[in-house]
Amino acid sequence: MSCQYVPHTRIPTLVFATSSQASQHVAVMIESLIRQNNSAGQPTVLGLPTGSTPVGIYRDLIRLHKQAGLDFSRVITFNLDEYFRLSADDPHSYRRWMQETFFDQVNIRTENIHIPDGTISQDTADEYCAGYEQLIRRAGGIDLQILGIGRTGHIGFNEPGSTRHSRTRLTTLDPVTRRDAAGDFFGEENVPQQALTMGVGTILEARKIVILAFGEHKAEIVQRAVEGEMTDAITASFLQKHPDTTFILDRAAAGELTAVHSPWMVGPVEWTPALIRRAVIWLSLTVGKALLKLSDDDFREHELYELLREHGPAQRLGRRVFDEMMKTICTHPGGTEPGTILVFSPHPDDDVISMGGTLIRLLGHNLRVHVAYRTSGTIAVFDHDA
Numbered sequence: 001m002s003c004q005y006v007p008h009t010r011i012p013t014l015v016f017a018t019s020s021q022a023s024q025h026v027a028v029m030i031e032s033l034i035r036q037n038n039s040a041g042q043p044t045v046l047g048l049p050t051g052s053t054p055v056g057i058y059r060d061l062i063r064l065h066k067q068a069g070l071d072f073s074r075v076i077t078f079n080l081d082e083y084f085r086l087s088a089d090d091p092h093s094y095r096r097w098m099q100e101t102f103f104d105q106v107n108i109r110t111e112n113i114h115i116p117d118g119t120i121s122q123d124t125a126d127e128y129c130a131g132y133e134q135l136i137r138r139a140g141g142i143d144l145q146i147l148g149i150g151r152t153g154h155i156g157f158n159e160p161g162s163t164r165h166s167r168t169r170l171t172t173l174d175p176v177t178r179r180d181a182a183g184d185f186f187g188e189e190n191v192p193q194q195a196l197t198m199g200v201g202t203i204l205e206a207r208k209i210v211i212l213a214f215g216e217h218k219a220e221i222v223q224r225a226v227e228g229e230m231t232d233a234i235t236a237s238f239l240q241k242h243p244d245t246t247f248i249l250d251r252a253a254a255g256e257l258t259a260v261h262s263p264w265m266v267g268p269v270e271w272t273p274a275l276i277r278r279a280v281i282w283l284s285l286t287v288g289k290a291l292l293k294l295s296d297d298d299f300r301e302h303e304l305y306e307l308l309r310e311h312g313p314a315q316r317l318g319r320r321v322f323d324e325m326m327k328t329i330c331t332h333p334g335g336t337e338p339g340t341i342l343v344f345s346p347h348p349d350d351d352v353i354s355m356g357g358t359l360i361r362l363l364g365h366n367l368r369v370h371v372a373y374r375t376s377g378t379i380a381v382f383d384h385d386a
């Protein structure tokens with residue numbers, strides 16, 4: 001399994017080629033911790049998240065339990081959060097999600113599972129949350145905390161503005177978080193406004209933390225959390241001060257990190273044709289000039305002196321990339337013969353969003369164009385309605 005540490009980050013960051021490799025790595029890490037503690041007769045205390053990110057880890061842990069005898073009977077778990085006012089058996093509650101996705105399929109003891117109770121009343125929330133913290137302390141603290149990161153930069157449901165010392169509490173969800181959850185709840189208006197969450201301070205007390213992010217849509221917030229200043233506007237950035245945190249990413253989520261996105265900014269690079277193209281396009285976008293108008297000074301002022309020296313001057317580099325880009329434009333995507341084109345689109349609108357210009361060009365060349373929409377509706381309709 002190939003993976004690599006990214007240089008120049010404020011949190012140690014490990015990148016895997018795929019999310020399944022990354023999940024497997026974390027599952028094996030959890031496995032060895034459990035086995036080590038089991039053989040010493042000690043419990044293992046895990047802090048757990050829900051969401052799309054940890055699904056692969058839970059799947060791998062279930063496989064390790066079923067095929068390699070991984071014993072969860074001494075494992076104690078604390079979930080990060082739960083939606084407020086959702087009962088445990090609500091299809092959207094994190095309690096139900098955890099049972100179905102993980103707990104029901106391993107030999108964990110029911111009394112060792114802790115998930116904030118979304119049904120408590122507002123008046124008792126403070127007392128309840130203090131009790132949750134006490135349970136964590138009584139279990140000896142969290143050995144390993146697994147986290148995801150939201151697009152607001154939240155960990156747990158610690159939305160922007162949560163302080164570094166915040167504790168387990170009832171909190172209000174950010175509009176971005178509610179919008180991201182809208183798909184699961186069939187509409188933003190159905191997403192709860194509030195949730196119970198462990199605080200940032202609570203999370204930072206874990207002895208070891210692994211935070212994961214997969215996919216291009218997380219790349220920007222990951223970059224800010226890992227390379228930016230520590231700020232309560234991105235609560236994941238507080239992990240910069242934790243002594244044993246690792247950020248684990250797939251390639252897409254690492255895409256905006258400086259060493260990945262513009263490696264020439266952090267040290268010498270080998271100027272391959274692909275990297276030359278990337279750097280020159282990046283420069284053109286950064287300085288807001290057309291490729292053919294880039295000057296030697298633009299290269300010098302943007303850490304591209306080496307490129308200029310090895311492959312310059314600027315005019316030559318601009319022309320080279322311009323010509324390469326021109327070659328990527330296909331003037332007759334449907335060929336030059338008359339005919340019929342059948343386009344398969346996963347969902348109505350994917351065709352227009354991803355190849356609208358091509359569709360217009362095909363029609364302009366007098367080809368007959370048909371679009372087949374391949375949607376069954378199964379993921380856009382509640383199970384009970386179906």
Ligand code: F6R
Pocket residue numbers: 048049050051052053054080081147148149150151154155156157
């Ligand atoms: C969930 C949790 C959240 C998620 C985060 C990312 O228990 O604490 O912080 O980890 O919102 O969610 P996904 O993984 O669905 O992108």
